[in-house]
Amino acid sequence: MNDKRIGKRTIKFPTLPEIIGAASVVGVKEGEGPQAQWFDKILQDDYYGEKTWEKAESKMLKNSISMAVENAGMQVQNIDVLLSGDLLNQLMSSSYMARDVGIPYLGLYGACSTMTESMLVGSIMVDGGYCVSAAAAASSHFATAERQFRMPLEHGNQRPPQAQWTATAAGSVVIKKNYGDTGAHDRHICITHGTIGRVIDPGITDTNFMGGAMAPAAYDTIRVHLADLDRKARDYDLILTGDLGIAGRHIMQDLTKNKPEFEGFKDIYEDCGAIMYDSNQDTHSGGSGCGCSASIICGRIIKELRQKKYKRVMLVSTGALVSTISKQQGETVPGIAHAVTLEVF
Amino acid sequence: MNDKRIGKRTIKFPTLPEIIGAASVVGVKEGEGPQAQWFDKILQDDYYGEKTWEKAESKMLKNSISMAVENAGMQVQNIDVLLSGDLLNQLMSSSYMARDVGIPYLGLYGACSTMTESMLVGSIMVDGGYCVSAAAAASSHFATAERQFRMPLEHGNQRPPQAQWTATAAGSVVIKKNYGDTGAHDRHICITHGTIGRVIDPGITDTNFMGGAMAPAAYDTIRVHLADLDRKARDYDLILTGDLGIAGRHIMQDLTKNKPEFEGFKDIYEDCGAIMYDSNQDTHSGGSGCGCSASIICGRIIKELRQKKYKRVMLVSTGALVSTISKQQGETVPGIAHAVTLEVF
Numbered sequence A, B: 001m002n003d004k005r006i007g008k009r010t011i012k013f014p015t016l017p018e019i020i021g022a023a024s025v026v027g028v029k030e031g032e033g034p035q036a037q038w039f040d041k042i043l044q045d046d047y048y049g050e051k052t053w054e055k056a057e058s059k060m061l062k063n064s065i066s067m068a069v070e071n072a073g074m075q076v077q078n079i080d081v082l083l084s085g086d087l088l089n090q091l092m093s094s095s096y097m098a099r100d101v102g103i104p105y106l107g108l109y110g111a112c113s114t115m116t117e118s119m120l121v122g123s124i125m126v127d128g129g130y131c132v133s134a135a136a137a138a139s140s141h142f143a144t145a146e147r148q149f150r151m152p153l154e155h156g157n158q159r160p161p162q163a164q165w166t167a168t169a170a171g172s173v174v175i176k177k178n179y180g181d182t183g184a185h186d187r188h189i190c191i192t193h194g195t196i197g198r199v200i201d202p203g204i205t206d207t208n209f210m211g212g213a214m215a216p217a218a219y220d221t222i223r224v225h226l227a228d229l230d231r232k233a234r235d236y237d238l239i240l241t242g243d244l245g246i247a248g249r250h251i252m253q254d255l256t257k258n259k260p261e262f263e264g265f266k267d268i269y270e271d272c273g274a275i276m277y278d279s280n281q282d283t284h285s286g287g288s289g290c291g292c293s294a295s296i297i298c299g300r301i302i303k304e305l306r307q308k309k310y311k312r313v314m315l316v317s318t319g320a321l322v323s324t325i326s327k328q329q330g331e332t333v334p335g336i337a338h339a340v341t342l343e344v345f
Helices: A053-071 A087-101 A114-127 A142-149 A210-228 A245-256 A272-276 A292-307 A324-326 B054-070 B087-103 B114-127 B140-148 B210-228 B245-256 B272-276 B290-306 B325-330
Strands: A010-012 A017-028 A082-085 A106-107 A134-141 A167-176 A187-194 A238-241 A269-271 A312-320 A335-344 B010-012 B018-026 B081-086 B105-107 B135-140 B167-178 B191-194 B238-241 B269-271 B310-320 B333-344
Touching: A010 A210, A017 A292, A053 A082, A053 A134, A053 A142, A053 A167, A053 A292, A053 B140, A082 A087, A082 A114, A082 A292, A082 B114, A087 A106, A087 A134, A087 A187, A087 B087, A087 B135, A087 B325, A106 B114, A114 A134, A114 A167, A114 A187, A114 A292, A114 A335, A114 B105, A114 B114, A114 B140, A134 A292, A167 A238, A167 A292, A187 A210, A187 A292, A210 A245, A210 A272, A210 A312, A210 A335, A238 A272, A238 A292, A245 A269, A245 A272, A245 B081, A269 A272, A272 B325, A292 A312, A292 A335, A324 B105, A324 B238, A335 B054, B010 B135, B010 B210, B018 B054, B018 B290, B054 B081, B054 B087, B054 B135, B054 B140, B054 B167, B081 B114, B087 B135, B114 B135, B114 B167, B114 B290, B114 B310, B114 B333, B135 B140, B135 B290, B140 B210, B167 B290, B191 B210, B191 B290, B210 B310, B210 B333, B238 B245, B238 B290, B245 B269, B245 B272, B245 B325, B269 B272, B272 B290, B290 B310
Parallel strands: A082 A106, A082 A134, A238 A269, A238 A312, B081 B105, B081 B135, B238 B269, B238 B310
Antiparallel strands: A010 A187, A017 A167, A017 A187, A134 A167, A187 A335, A312 A335, B010 B191, B018 B167, B018 B191, B135 B167, B191 B333, B310 B333
């Protein structure tokens, strides 16, 4: 044990790596929802001037990085490493984005947990002194995900009430070594801790019920994060899960009920999937996809931290580790969730 | 700049994280090839007692980790983090393996460059003090890759001469903080440096010609690694690329010709794909897949380092960042390559 390892699974970042830039790019539907005011760019067409949705997703991801880097007052060629992932087979969006951006790149995959996975790895690299600056990013696109995981959009298939809507969205942050000066912004948003998730499989086989598949992993990660730091839920102004959706948010509230460390949890808990769309947007249980938590974290939460709405938040993107092949082979849908805690100084 | 950043893109690991365990598991064909003596387990049937090839691949990966952990004289529950990836959509092999292993997990994707990517991230986490021990792994399976990327095996399609054969193979290492004692082995195999790759796209559209797509990325990473450390190729006993195959190995030799820092390169250069199979095994340009370099690194190279055959080796797994969708959309095949340097003390 040392000053960077706390308890069983939690990592401390003693140098307080700082988020010095952030940006989000979202699609048409997301821009019509209740979070619209927070997004940095809203597309007028989900093709984004490209011939395919996959190329549009890659472009959204790339633009979210360019905008985050600009927001940080930096040039992209001065970013030391790019950490990114998405839902597409072989990380298609991230790979082509990384080719166009041209800086050193590590591809990450944690399904919809990818945003906090990339923030975690970026914080480790910056805090450890292996780089000065890192860009961490993730994306998803409704049309690319639907045709890859489910049905072609033209099929117009019905969706059960527990189904979630893959957000057309991308988010990026720039994490930089904390030199103590305030730089472009007058407040320091620092990543203080992280907890790497374990894969937890509640045995769900319905791939439409991802909230149920991921909630136990989110609960496990939050519980361990709190226990390792000897904190309670009340020590946070906000605990935000990735995309459990409305159904998964209910399960989280059930799982935390009557647990002393989770006293008052419901007052400080929210889920990105549950708040991405309005109930009249026909998205059933809410949003999902890597871009769902990525765009809300990079679009809304970073701004709210800058505005001093929160002092300390825990972000817990959640992923359902499933593929079309695993589903065909009768496998269950395991979940994973990675946590990072941000504080304003 | 500090003691962990050297030149433009190279990372130094001042605490010399140590590889204390390694293991490889390969399929029938690989076990009939020229590397057979080095592998720790050779399957008698590529289904490995499972109902599907995907489940067999996941089991190979899991067993390579169990064997590496045993080789390290540790228990799997004492490994702090698991870093793994594979070629399957949504990292199916790694996800289900990570569920079964049950320890904290970060999914990585670098196509066939994943083994050195996972070793790089593992070294950063151990050297930085974020964990004491990490397991780094990667796998591939001929039958899972063929039906995902190309054609069902039953189709029996012809393969062009530049095509490579996805290795049915998995490899894992255990990286641990270097406490200075010799532990289970009498020699320290340490990871001294790493270089994160950039995505480089030579514009190749033939997805059978992966050696050509990846060689420029391998060349770029090796060149930068040498320049950053002010070394020449001759300072290494072995520079081993991932899976450029026979065609890609030729290209590497062409790219390095008449470059002063690469003087004598051909005497110390080899490629895992080019040596995986015999010419009579009908694999055309040689082996590929994450498991190709993973099994040769974890099977052969670590043993040869223990036997003092080499003092210093550079390992450069190489990945072709392509998907079936990107190919259908007329995209080219970009390459990436990550390097780690190992030394024996």
